[in-house]
Amino acid sequence: xPAFVIILCLLLLGLAFLSFVRFLWVHGPVQIDSxxxxxxxxxxxxxxxxxxxxxxxxxPDRIDTNGLNHVAKYVARLVKxxxxxxxxxxxxxxxxxxxxxxxxxGVLKVMEHAxxxxxxxxxxxxxxxxxxLTPDTPEPELEQAIRALFxxxxxxxxxxxxxxYGGYADAVLHxxxxxxxxxxxxxxxxxxxxxxxxxDTDALEFTFEG
Numbered sequence: 001x002p003a004f005v006i007i008l009c010l011l012l013l014g015l016a017f018l019s020f021v022r023f024l025w026v027h028g029p030v031q032i033d034s035x036x037x038x039x040x041x042x043x044x045x046x047x048x049x050x051x052x053x054x055x056x057x058x059x060p061d062r063i064d065t066n067g068l069n070h071v072a073k074y075v076a077r078l079v080k081x082x083x084x085x086x087x088x089x090x091x092x093x094x095x096x097x098x099x100x101x102x103x104x105x106g107v108l109k110v111m112e113h114a115x116x117x118x119x120x121x122x123x124x125x126x127x128x129x130x131x132x133l134t135p136d137t138p139e140p141e142l143e144q145a146i147r148a149l150f151x152x153x154x155x156x157x158x159x160x161x162x163x164x165y166g167g168y169a170d171a172v173l174h175x176x177x178x179x180x181x182x183x184x185x186x187x188x189x190x191x192x193x194x195x196x197x198x199x200d201t202d203a204l205e206f207t208f209e210g
Contacts, residue, residue, distance in 0.1 A: 067204025086210025114143035
């Protein structure tokens with residue numbers, strides 16, 4: 001076989017390998033194993049700071065019907081947890097609707113956020129390894145629904161701010177809901193029903209850590 005043919009084959013193999021590596025770089029956490037997540041820090045310009053690391057995420061418990069009826073037992077686990085950063089994620093099976101509850105300083109808190117438009121459209125730019133990434137769609141209705149619910153519950157946020165990073169902007173809202181299991185369950189169920197439109201018979205996934 002002529003030498004140039006061998007060289008050409010090696011070049012094609014090299015390009016195929018680089019394409020595969022790039023695919024894993026962009027899609028790896030989802031395509032390799034959904035129970036692993038690559039975590040890294042970025043600066044205000046979306047440039048990576050230092051080395052990232054892979055962390056294992058807990059496998060969610062899947063409830064195939066009447067998911068809202070199971071909220072109370074997970075809230076009870078969260079209240080009893082001795083973990084310093086105990087958390088509970090309640091989500092629809094497709095992951096499109098979810099709420100996060102954390103135990104901080106001995107108190108349960110609902111951690112909500114809603115996307116806002118970037119302060120300046122020119123501030124946003126995709127990272128080099130995700131060139132097709134687009135800015136998050138603003139969610140004014142979601143933010144309004146969250147605020148309206150907790151105003152009706154007469155619960156003020158202990159954090160109410162806008163975080164901007166790399167051209168993204170999020171309204172960040174943290175609401176303390178106390179440690180009474182029945183009351184916290186009632187609040188979370190209202191949040192899921194009224195803000196995320198979860199039905200009583202819907203399937204849900206519960207991811208508990210701590």
